[in-house]
Amino acid sequence: MQPTTTTWEKLKQFAIILIPILVTQLSLSAITFFDTNMSGKFSSVDLAGVAIATSIWIPVQTGLSGILMGITPIVSQLVGGRQENKVAYQVNQALWLSILLAIVVLAIGYAAVPGILGAMSLEPEVRRIASQFLAAISLGIIPLFAYTVLRSFIDALGQTRISMVITLISLPVNVSLNALLIYGLWGFPRMGGVGAGLASAITYWTVLVIAIITIHRQHPFSSFAVFRQLRGVSLSAWKGLLKIGVPIGFSIFLETAVFAAVTLLMSNFDTATIAAHQAALNFATTLYMLPLSICMSLTILVGYEAGSGRMKDAWKYAKLGISTAVVLSLITAVILFVAGHQVAGLYSNEPAVVALIQHFLLFAIFFQISDAIATPTQGALRGYKDVNVAFMLAFLSFWVIGLPVGYVLANYTDWQAFGYWIGLITGLAVGAVLMLLRLVKVQGKFARQAASSTVSAPS
Known part of the structure; x- marks a missing residue:
């Protein structure tokens, strides 16, 4: 990465970082x-x-x-x-921590x-598939975390295109393995949904091997000698990583866990409703890759500028990222509203399930608009290490407001299963506003500190 001065230079740098991250996230989302x-099917x-x-x-x-991020x-x-000599040590410690986790x-x-x-009140066959899927995908936990x-190391250097290429390689591997293991093609066992879990585990091992080879051999990663000087475990280094990573990880966990909680609570509904909810949520997660990619880009760019003491540039990147996310969310909202039936048809051949999916997708429109503000804002805050x-705020948005409101609407009104989505939309909207206010406050504090350091510096 290079320092930028004009808005055009920032937009270009932002795009160079963002586009590969977006492709990477979409590819990872495509696996799910x-x-x-x-x-x-x-x-x-x-x-x-x-x-x-x-x-x-x-x-x-x-x-x-998220903790490891x-x-x-x-x-x-x-x-x-300009403290590149400390990078390899930090990456080594993060790898040891990933294995422990x-x-x-x-x-x-x-x-x-x-x-x-x-x-859970599940049909026996649904419970069997869920249990065996988790057992299969667990074989890939170690390589996934590593x-x-x-x-994260590759992206932090601004080399997001490399991550994109590695992930793109993994996508056809995963789809091919799915075809073999879900449907039993070419003599492979016909495993159904369980095969998808095993395919993902094998894919995780594949991307880890590719990443290790790339970092060990390719410039600029090879100059950091990440694997040439492996250090032992350092609890003090873990403490520093966890101090930043735990709040990030728990913020992400709270957001994803609330959707898991909704899915589990919806186990009281029929199988068609569960399937439709999950299909709509899966597509909404795909759309979420837009603000999430911007979030990750802002963490890199704002962190780089903050580390260099250029607070005005950090703030400009934050505004650029958030405004881009909002514009993209409005565009995808229109597309989803117009093509909702076609999207629903991607997930099922059963007309009743398709109709339910399309209904859930209407609520996904409003959800992803709020996400467009909240998620990039979190990325900018992470760049400041705030x-x-x-x-x-994530806890407040989803667990104090979103889930309780959703539970009431789902169980005590005619909204039923859709009530959960309305509750989450409400919580996220409140969180987005509060997160934005926090970013303004943090930026002001950093700007004042930078100005004070400049004034007090000897001439």
């Missing part, structure tokens, strides 16, 4: 999309089973991956401050999942 889509029971399984898996995966602002600020997840998962699924660290307040 094809898991859901191809399982749904197998049967609605498999779709429901995968829906329940992913509602448990995704919050854990994204929350803990704390390495992004750390590396970005080190590079911005993966082992903990495996231990807790194997102990807790049977009880969680047993407590790759999260390596990808993460604790964003975590508390």
Whole structure:
């Protein structure tokens, strides 16, 4: 990355960072999309089973991956401050931490999942598919978490195109494995939705191997010697990483977990409603890749400028990113409103399920507009390493406002299952406004500190 002065230069730099991240996120989302889509084409029971399984898996995966993403602002600020010699050490420590987190997840998962699924009112076949899907995908937890660290390191250097290429390679691998393992093509076992979990696990190992080879051999990553000088575990380094990563991870966990909670609460509805909700949520998650990619880009760019002490430039990037997200959300809202039936048809061949999916997608329109403000704002705050307040606001938005309001509307009004979406939209809208106010306050504080340092510096 390079310092920028004009708005055009910033827009160009922003696009260079953003576009590969967006392609990467869409590709990662596509893995879940094809898991859901191809399982749904197998049967609605498999779709429901995968829906329940992913509602448990995704919050854990994204929350803990969010903790590991704390390495992004750390590396970005080190590079911005010309302290490249400290980068490899931080990446090494994040890798050790990723392995520990993966082992903990495996231990807790194997102990807790049977009880969680047993407590739900599920059809026996849906419960079986969900349990076996989670067992299969758990084989890829260690490589997934390790790759999260390596990808965050690559992106923090501004080399987001490399992450894009690695992820694009993984997509056809995953789709091909899905076809073989879900439908039993070419003599492979016909596993249904469970095959999607195994395909994802194999894909995670593939991308990790590619990332290791790339970082070890290709410039500029090879100059950091990440794998040539492996350091032992440092609890003090873990403390610094966790100080930033835990609030990020828990913020992400709270957001994804609330959707998981909604899916679990909706287990009281029929299988068609569960399947339709999950399909609509899956597509909404795909749309969410737009603001999420902008969020990740702002963490890199704002972190780089803040590390260099250029607060005005950091603020300009924040405004540029948030405004871009809002414009894109309005465009996708129009597309979704016009083509909702066609989108719903991607997930099911059953007319009743398609109609339900289309209805849920109408609520997804309003949800993603609020996301367009809240998510990029969080990214800018992470660039400043201001993460604790964003975590508390995420808790307020989803768990104090969103889920309780949704529960009341779903169980005590005629909105039924749709009430959960209305509640989440309400909570996120409140959170978006509060998050934006926090960003203005943090930027003002950093700007005053920078101005004070400039005045007090010796001439």
